[in-house]
Amino acid sequence: MPVIVYAILDSIQINDSISHGFDFLPSGSTVQLELVPSGILTAIVSSQPDNKLSNSRQEVLAYAGIVDKISERFSILPMRYGSVVASCADVTALLEKNSESFIKVLNQIMHKEEYSLRLFFSHEHHGDVVHEKSVDVTLSLPDILLGNTETKNYLLKKYQEHIAEEKRFKYIEKIQLVITQDLKKITEIVDYKKRATSGCIIDAVLLIERGAKNELLALVAEMQSRYPEHNVILTGPWPPYNFAQIKLA
């Protein structure tokens, strides 16, 4: 029977607490979790009889909720939604075949939690950084663009946009440097995503020790007071999704 896999962890964690059973599921959940052990690794699964996953947002969130609950209790490698495997025997084979990479990553995330840290330009202040000094942009315009023809005016506009953008990138780099230093006090495991939008200065995921949440909060509050003109947002703790991006063959 096909099963949906929620998480992979080392069997030792399970053995230590197996007597407690799976009493940690979200209330009202009808999901029956099962353990599929394979040597030093264990997968947590539930059966998926019709092997068709629902598309609904609710289903996905319910799945994420279960992974979350498991993660509260154990250090796990969370699976991406959609990880349906044909049978428990196949899960076992999967664990066996990939045990090396699983264990490597498990060691990295052991006793740690993931957080998302983002820094946004607030709409109110966004202009300050980019346009405030546009006066000196005009001053340093290349002579070749002065002349007030249609083409030159067009290029001038493009050039000013280009300068503003470069300025924003520099500004972002500067902040990133400071924040990287800050975060080093807590963790070395930080992944900065490439800024995908113009409003986003920092989009980072980090992995910290389970006990270090308050330190992180203090750091973030400090960060916010240093950059009152931007908005800091911190979410978590999450299962280490961003640090368990293993592709299995």
Added chain:
Amino acid sequence: MQENLYDVNKEITILDVLDRVLTKGVVITGDIVISVADIDLIYLGLRVLLSSVETMEKRRAVN
């Protein structure tokens, strides 16, 4: 107003959850299903039933 704020907070959390559970985490890519116009044409192995390609499909439906 208060309730509205709560909803937005929850919505922010949900966005973050969906991003994680649909695009991050351990992926099983052992098998590939290539489909055209939603008709699956080519299966490469059948042990693992779903792949990240299908996850993308789900993701679209979720949104």
Added chain:
Amino acid sequence: MEEDKILFYAGSANEIMQELEKINPDDQTRINATPENVESGLAKLVLTLIELIRKLMEKQAMRRIEGDSLTEDQIEHLGETLMKLENKMEELKKIFNLTDKDLNLNLGPLGDLL
């Protein structure tokens, strides 16, 4: 997911939400060819690539201007070409009913294309 996971934030929640939605865009990016949408799907793919190249050209042109290495004639020529290119792009977008947002493929860890 019952509880919310926001530990800290400043600014308006609505604003943050808008930004988050931009970071985690819905799956506009998948090109799924069906008889109904094969045309716009392909147009989207092709226009996205053209737009990428156009933006790169624009960026490169600005660098050249910055470097102050262009003659008067070259500047005129360059400006006119870029202008026409941009106008053409706008036309094409209208024809295929695409917006800028449609022309931005998310490349996962690489961020957005444009």
